[in-house]
Amino acid sequence: MTAPPDRLLRRLEWRVLRRLDGRLQGAYRTAFRGTGIDFDSLREYAPDEDVRHIDWNVTARLDQPHVRQYTEDRELTAWLVLDQSASMRFGETPQGKDSMLTDLAVCLARLFTRGGNRVGAVLYDNRRHRVVPPRTGRDHVLRLTDLVTAPTPDRGGGSTDLAAMIRLAARSAPRRGLVFVISDFIGEGDWAGELTRLALRHEVVAIRVVHPIELELPDLGLVLVEDAETGEQVLADTGDPLFRERLREEVAARESSVDEAMTRAGVAAHRVRSDEDLVEALVEMVRRAKRGRR
Template sequence: MRSAPDRLLRRLEWRVIRRLDGRLQGAYRTAFRGTGIDFDSLREYAPDDDVRHIDWNVTARLDQPHVRQYTEERELTAWLVLDQSASMRFGETPQGKDSMLTDLAVCLARLFTRGGNRVGAILYDNRAHRVVPPRTGRDHVLRLTDLVTAPTADRGGGSTDLAAMLRLAAGSARRRSLVFVVSDFIGEGDWAGELTRLALRHEVVAIRVVHPAELDLPDLGLVLVEDAETGEQLLADTGDPLFRERLRAEVEARESMVDERMVRTGVAAHRVRTDEDLVEVLVEMVRRTRRRRR
């Protein structure tokens, strides 16, 4: 009898990864390519070059910007930084935020390990975290699936320290890697600053998971609303026009703030709704990444 992680992996291989092969024909392997660490040569800076590769010592000596070129590795190391805080447990299965995080993590891990690449993971919340060293192979993906789907205790007690999560990622990924940060980006700390610093060394893709009810709360009458991060409760009349107007304004302000911070970090950022088709999500993610590289 197959285990639950094995059943989930097989379901995603059949329903998502097989369809991706038909839609992208392996394009995701080139969209998310690695950057080698072996120095090869220097050349003059061109307008579309990555400024992180500028050799400032040579630039100062020659009074002309020069960039370092590296020998690109055939294999890469990918890290999945997974926010498992209380706010990520919003919504019922199969359209909860944690369900989307799980499916994204498993699919990304399987896509990269099929090509012989190594995938590591950081499972994080305020009170507990786990670092899984990079490995390759289907057995490793099964282990990651088991860890991601393991029941989590109710660990309330404060807003998520996203900055600490990103510092943990920076300290765990020693070599230059491809880093996927999957979170709702609801939390405290200077996460934008830490995300920027993480991107100085690694190629970073931020995947922000949102639930439709977070963007437009349906009219459910009188309900008890609880802040998943702090546990604070509030009795709210979701049919009250004034309440809905105030809530809508707060949502718009929050979305604008997060979008502005993402733009400031300069990382590839994607917003994913839990009611979206995962195949379409990944296809669009690859297409946008390939456009950024041109």
């Protein structure tokens, strides 16, 4: 049975966020900046200014060089794009992929709202999508927790259209901000291209959640393997050395393909195992984010 939202949030605040504060001493507050920049006004260009700031369209119309002025939005808006498809429901609680997604989402939401920042969410499965407008405060995190932990009907309907999920996120977040895409990235569509387009406007962090069995299948003898998204079933002999070697090669090729796609998209990419310690995973994300800014 899923814990009530208030109990889950209190547990994560006590067991994860308190430890995270002790380990990072607030470093996560500056690791992900995501600052928004809004157009404010136009003014005439001064001779000592950088010519790259000139608005050439306005300059051509007015026959006088002008530059754009911007105001910096100090309030961070973070978005959580959460893949709730069938493949994310693989694994038993508390070490299933959906359990890790829930804990990541709740912890990230609370981390950012504690500093007065706003957090919104896109909850996506094959046939049901929900957009939660960004707000701040603990009550908002409780509402998000309630939505994320609500039972998701097993609707089937084929592989997840990850490209559509990312496009929905782009439409939902018109202003520049920080976007966390939490998914196993198992699905259809040109998600890499959509991720690239999303990263042109936002600071994007892709968190790929994987189950240990997806990386190394144990010897379980003859088992019936079912694709969580398509329902296709195959009888596999997991003790067959040739089968295991072929599976390792397929896993290595898939991991390499996903890594290359993330690199091309220009996003900060992290892989988190569903049995991994959440504090260690978050600490590593922050450390990599800070190294990337040097």
